[in-house]
Amino acid sequence: MPAPQSRRWWFRALALLSPILLLGLGELGLRVAGYGYAASFFLENHHEGRTLLIENPKFGWRFFPPSLARSPSRCPWPQPSRRARSAFLF
Numbered sequence: 001m002p003a004p005q006s007r008r009w010w011f012r013a014l015a016l017l018s019p020i021l022l023l024g025l026g027e028l029g030l031r032v033a034g035y036g037y038a039a040s041f042f043l044e045n046h047h048e049g050r051t052l053l054i055e056n057p058k059f060g061w062r063f064f065p066p067s068l069a070r071s072p073s074r075c076p077w078p079q080p081s082r083r084a085r086s087a088f089l090f
Contacts, residue, residue, distance in 0.1 A: 037061065 003011075030036065039062050042053040060069030 037058045038056055039059070041056055041059050043056045045052045045054045055071070057071040058069075060071065063069070
């Protein structure tokens with residue numbers, strides 16, 4: 001005697017949703033435990049009461065193994081001079 005139709009649909013729904021639920025719980029557990037690293041290009045850094053954005057040295061690990069990944073190069077910004085600058089657009 002086959003199982004009722006409603007019972008088959010519940011089994012199908014459970015079979016479809018259980019892997020998604022299992023992976024979601026695993027991801028949540030790893031995030032709560034602090035496993036992994038930030039994958040964004042910029043990281044927030046708090047210095048002297050200001051929030052600054054700095055380059056993430058582990059950004060390339062998302063695409064390449066750590067031995068091949070390059071870290072972003074720093075862009076040196078010139079010190080602003082104490083002179084006033086004006087720009088005129090005609």
